[in-house]
Amino acid sequence: MYNASCSVLQTVIKEGKCAQRGEENKAYDDMTSFESVFVLHIMIQILGITNDLCQALQRKSQDILNAMHLVSNTKILIQKLRDDGWENLLQQLLLFCNNHDIEVPNMEIHYIYGRGRFRQPKDRVTNLHYFRYDVFIAVIDSQLHELDFRFNDEMIELLSLSSSLDPKRKFQNFTADDIYKLVSKFYPHPQLDSLKSISDLCRWLAETEKGEIYYLIDRLVRLVLTLPVSTATAERAFSAMKLIKTALRNHMEDDYLTDSLIVYVEKGISKEFDIDSIIDEFASKKIADHC
Incomplete structure (x- = not known):
């Protein structure tokens, strides 16, 4: 590359115009x-x-x-x-x-x-x-x-800790300790210091309307809070359904069992049902089908 550049400058010096020769001659002297x-x-x-x-x-x-x-x-x-x-x-x-x-x-x-x-x-x-x-x-x-x-050292530490939030390879670099250190050192928030539990965090997100801005975090917090309750409720419901596991149950269709489970789980709603009105509803449909 160096030889080619010098060769081009020498060619321009020999064959170029007078104005070009002066500039190229200086460029050639500087380059050499x-x-x-x-x-x-x-x-x-x-x-x-x-x-x-x-x-x-x-x-x-x-x-x-x-x-x-x-x-x-x-x-x-x-x-x-x-x-x-x-x-x-x-x-x-x-x-x-x-x-x-x-x-x-x-x-x-x-x-x-x-x-x-x-x-x-x-x-x-x-x-x-x-x-x-x-x-x-x-x-x-x-x-x-x-x-x-x-x-600098602080910037390198910040970027290194932030790598825990990198979604590549299903958050392979994620560690809770790095997230805690990242928040406490680089993003301290006085109002968050008084929060002692996830419930407090959920309440704070609602009161400050931060949940609307960070809606994914709000959704995650609510999921974490409701998951244990939902799991326990589902386990109790399935345990109760074992009581009707009889010879008749073995011939039931899955849809019928699912409907029964919904009625058992949603006891508060099912108590408001009027059995007579339900019977009348099905009876009217049967009459309409025959007509």
Whole structure:
């Protein structure tokens, strides 16, 4: 890619118009300078480390825990590049410059800022100090600072705890302890501190009309409260129906047994029925059928 870009610039310099030649000649000089090549090599190193993290964060289907692990690993690898990557980078850079006939400055002399007639010494530092500390270390520190700013320890903990609410694989990562810690640390609510039971929570949702906003939570709470009662009622009803398990019961149809069970369970409603009116209703239907 580098050779192709240089070849295109050289072609434009030779065959292009005068206005283009000046601009392309400057672009070619910048591209073939040691500083530009040095910056490109730093970019290759850093982008190679952060590529996996960038790809993970851009996916439509996010895996929060995996992304947080990649953030931590990326920080470690960038820090390792800062501490131990200079010598390897310098060797690769010198080899590249030798292969492409790029002039390598003497690292022991003072760094000169700019090119041409306006060259000025920069703070009396050597080329080695400038390229290693003012460029290499400074760029890496900037990347680490950006990662720490966007993904600090508190943010990573928040996202990691939130992964318990991820519906993937039927809430495989769900743990009650993580939910409790998530709510108590990141979403404290003074009014909820006084609630001692699920019944209190259900009452609070109704009084504050929060149940209309968080209707799924309200429905879940009501289901949790009614399920034990409904289960016990159903068990008592089925136990009572065993009393009519006779020879006649064995020849009953399922619909008849179901109707009998409904009448037994809904005793309050069935007591209001008038037996005589029911008999008259069926008698009138029988007469109508014969007519």
